[in-house]
Amino acid sequence: MSTVPEIHRFTSIRPPKVTFIGATAIAALGLIVGSWVFVLGADRVQSQPFFSVETLERGGRFLQALLGIGSSSTPAFAQWAAWQDTARLAYQTLAMSVLAIGIAALIALATFMFGASNIMRGELAPYRSWVWGSGFFVVRAFYTFTRAIPELVWAMLIIFMFAPGLLPGALALGIHNAGVLGKLSSEVVEGLDTRPLLALRSSGAGRFQVLAYGVLPQALPRFITYLFYRWELIIRTTIVVGFVAAGGLGLEFRLSMSYFHYTTVTLLLIWYLVLVVAVDLIAAVLRRMAR
Amino acid sequence: MKIRPLEGRRLLTIILVAAFAWSLFNVDWGSGLVNTGGLRAAGHIASSILRPDLSLDVLDKAIRASWTTVAYAVAGLTLALAIGFPLGVLGSGVLFRSSWLRRFNVAGTRLVLAFFRSIHELVWAWLFVVAFGLSPLAAVLALGIPYGGILGRIYSELLQDVPEAPLRALRSAGASEWRVFWFGRLPMALPDMLSYTFYRLECGIRSAAILSFVGLGGLGFQIRISLDDLAYGRVWTFLFFLIALVSLVDVWSSMVRRRITA
Numbered sequence: 001m002s003t004v005p006e007i008h009r010f011t012s013i014r015p016p017k018v019t020f021i022g023a024t025a026i027a028a029l030g031l032i033v034g035s036w037v038f039v040l041g042a043d044r045v046q047s048q049p050f051f052s053v054e055t056l057e058r059g060g061r062f063l064q065a066l067l068g069i070g071s072s073s074t075p076a077f078a079q080w081a082a083w084q085d086t087a088r089l090a091y092q093t094l095a096m097s098v099l100a101i102g103i104a105a106l107i108a109l110a111t112f113m114f115g116a117s118n119i120m121r122g123e124l125a126p127y128r129s130w131v132w133g134s135g136f137f138v139v140r141a142f143y144t145f146t147r148a149i150p151e152l153v154w155a156m157l158i159i160f161m162f163a164p165g166l167l168p169g170a171l172a173l174g175i176h177n178a179g180v181l182g183k184l185s186s187e188v189v190e191g192l193d194t195r196p197l198l199a200l201r202s203s204g205a206g207r208f209q210v211l212a213y214g215v216l217p218q219a220l221p222r223f224i225t226y227l228f229y230r231w232e233l234i235i236r237t238t239i240v241v242g243f244v245a246a247g248g249l250g251l252e253f254r255l256s257m258s259y260f261h262y263t264t265v266t267l268l269l270i271w272y273l274v275l276v277v278a279v280d281l282i283a284a285v286l287r288r289m290a291r
Numbered sequence: 292m293k294i295r296p297l298e299g300r301r302l303l304t305i306i307l308v309a310a311f312a313w314s315l316f317n318v319d320w321g322s323g324l325v326n327t328g329g330l331r332a333a334g335h336i337a338s339s340i341l342r343p344d345l346s347l348d349v350l351d352k353a354i355r356a357s358w359t360t361v362a363y364a365v366a367g368l369t370l371a372l373a374i375g376f377p378l379g380v381l382g383s384g385v386l387f388r389s390s391w392l393r394r395f396n397v398a399g400t401r402l403v404l405a406f407f408r409s410i411h412e413l414v415w416a417w418l419f420v421v422a423f424g425l426s427p428l429a430a431v432l433a434l435g436i437p438y439g440g441i442l443g444r445i446y447s448e449l450l451q452d453v454p455e456a457p458l459r460a461l462r463s464a465g466a467s468e469w470r471v472f473w474f475g476r477l478p479m480a481l482p483d484m485l486s487y488t489f490y491r492l493e494c495g496i497r498s499a500a501i502l503s504f505v506g507l508g509g510l511g512f513q514i515r516i517s518l519d520d521l522a523y524g525r526v527w528t529f530l531f532f533l534i535a536l537v538s539l540v541d542v543w544s545s546m547v548r549r550r551i552t553a
Contacts, residue, residue, distance in 0.1 A: 024547050032369050035362035042427045050428040062422040095317035102311035148534040152413070152501045153511065156518055157336060157526075161329040167318050224303075240413045243504070257417060269410070276409040289303045 065262040075263035082267055086252065090271045093248030096166045096173075097235045097279070103174025104234075105227055108181035112223075113211060115139035115186035124197060124215070126207030139182070146179030151237050155245045169245030173237060177230050181223075188222045189215060224290045228283040235279040239272055249275075339523035349525055352513060353532045360509040360536065363427065363502060364495035367434025372488065374439025378404055379446025385472055400443075407440030412498045417505045430507045434498055438491060445487050449480045482551045489544040496540050500533055510536075 043050050068075030076082040118124050120136035155172035162168035197214040205213065242250015249268050256264040326332070380386065382400035387393040416433035423429050458475045466474070503512030510533050517525040 020546065021550055024543075031361070031365045035365040036369070038358070038362040039366045039427045039431055046424065046426050048424050048426075050423060050426040055423050055426075058424065059422040062418075092317065095314045098310050099314035099318065102314060144538060145534065148497070148537040149530060150497045150501045150511075152504060153514055153530070153533075156515065160336060160518075161326060161333040163324055163326050163329075165319055165324075167324065170314075170318075236409060236411045240411050240501075243413075253414075257421065269414075272414075273406075273409055286303060286306065289299060289306075291299075 066266050068263040077267040089249045093238050096170050096247045097238045099170035100173035100234050101231045104177035104181050107178035112182050112185035116189035143179040143183045146175050151176045151241050155241045164246035166247040169241040169247040184226045185223050188219050228287050336523050342524050343527040344524035356510045356513045357532050360499045363430045363499035366431045368495050370435025371438035371442050375442030378443040383447035383450040404440045404443040408437045412437045416502045420505050430502045449483050453479045486548040486552050489547050493540045
């Protein structure tokens with residue numbers, strides 16, 4: 001703009017320039033308005049609209065049922081026996097989350113180097129053949145595929161093959177998170193400082209020695225950070241996968257909801273929160289250890 | 292050779308390996324790990340990937356379900372913004388000078404945000420569907436609350452990480468704490484905040500797709516029905532739509548992020 005003389009700024013006719021950000025802002029606004037129109041319109045055709053006294057009363061009744069108000073029996077969260085029964089489920093849920101992050105870590109560790117463009121196609125590539133280079137696209141396609149399908153959908157697919165239990169749930173969580181972890185770690189490798197690696201190479205290290213002694217040690221600390229970050233998310237999702245894969249707290253939650261045992265639902269939610277907080281604390285301690 | 296004490300990374304390695312081993316012991320490896328005919332079913336599912344059901348009827352359903360999923364995700368994210376922005380600002384504690392008030396306020400807000408996000412969106416969805424009925428607003432609420440908790444936490448951290456020097460200049464020029472926030476802190480943190488929100492949109496699409504598990508429409512609902520019908524070709528059609536949708540939003544959001552944070 002500054003190069004245009006003052007007088008021409010107003011006289012010359014130019015089409016208004018549409019920037020990418022401008023187009024994004026308009027698209028985002030359109031999406032927001034469209035979505036709310038759709039959601040509110042779909043709500044209007046329901047037999048009972050959301051904003052009504054009936055809905056409010058219904059919500060109130062559910063909250064009372066969760067807290068065990070107005071029921072003659074002792075609520076489940078006030079019974080010691082119920083706590084003992086569900087402790088085993090919480091323990092299983094924790095084991096499932098650890099198994100899941102372990103599976104994800106193993107898959108990601110085995111593949112993440114092959115998903116980095118600088119190793120497969122760039123200056124660090126040990127081979128310059130198109131076979132090696134196309135490996136990059138295979139690995140990245142695998143990550144995109146596993147990442148785009150949510151854990152719960154993976155669980156629905158896997159349960160066709162495996163008997164219900166800890167393993168199918170952990171597999172579903174593991175496959176989805178392998179894609180996430182793999183993509184994040186590949187990007188770490190792509191962002192590495194290549195100068196020490198090239199120095200290693202020029203001082204006589206073999207192609208794969210550079211990967212093992214140069215790339216891996218640089219990338220591992222970040223990998224560990226991501227590992228704990230994903231674990232914190234996995235523990236929140238384990239209960240959800242348990243709905244279909246039948247491991248731990250998830251199945252019990254589903255059954256209690258179907259049998260209207262709402263005070264048990266409250267008890268399971270308490271356990272769930274305990275697990276989430278515990279995992280966050282453990283991850284914080286372990287993360288400090290990695291430094 | 293000197294034996295080095297167990298500390299730091301070595302200890303961490305041992306702990307991680309031991310934890311994984313412990314989790315393996317919890318799996319019942321005995322009989323019946325694989326369903327009878329499970330391998331055949333898996334083969335059927337896998338081989339159907341090459342034969343997705345592309346009939347007009349299914350495509351029509353897929354497009355409608357995709358729009359429902361996007362609408363839930365976007366509406367949910369707007370609600371998350373409405374929850375996360377004010378709570379994030381409060382939780383960053385930047386509006387208060389008195390340290391006592393500040394600490395009390397920060398701790399309280401952080402606790403609320405942590406509670407919001409520690410419960411998974413599908414669990415929220417189930418609770419809301421039972422409480423309020425099968426309204427699409429239950430889905431929006433279920434997405435908005437945990438995402439609001441996440442956005443609030445990230446926003447408060449971004450607002451705190453802003454460089455102090457320009458803010459001090461504003462303060463010494465006589466600006467109130469409110470003005471310092473509005474004209475100094477917020478504009479500096481805004482690119483990162485927007486960028487993170489866009490990243491969350493991608494996650495929101497995935498989350499919206501599974502909300503249908505509790506009976507709210509969308510891609511996940513169609514996937515579930517098709518699985519119940521053992522119509523694997525149809526399952527893959529819907530899965531491809533989901534993958535395309537997520538990838539599209541992923542590309543869009545990463546393009547936006549590159550431009551606003553650079």
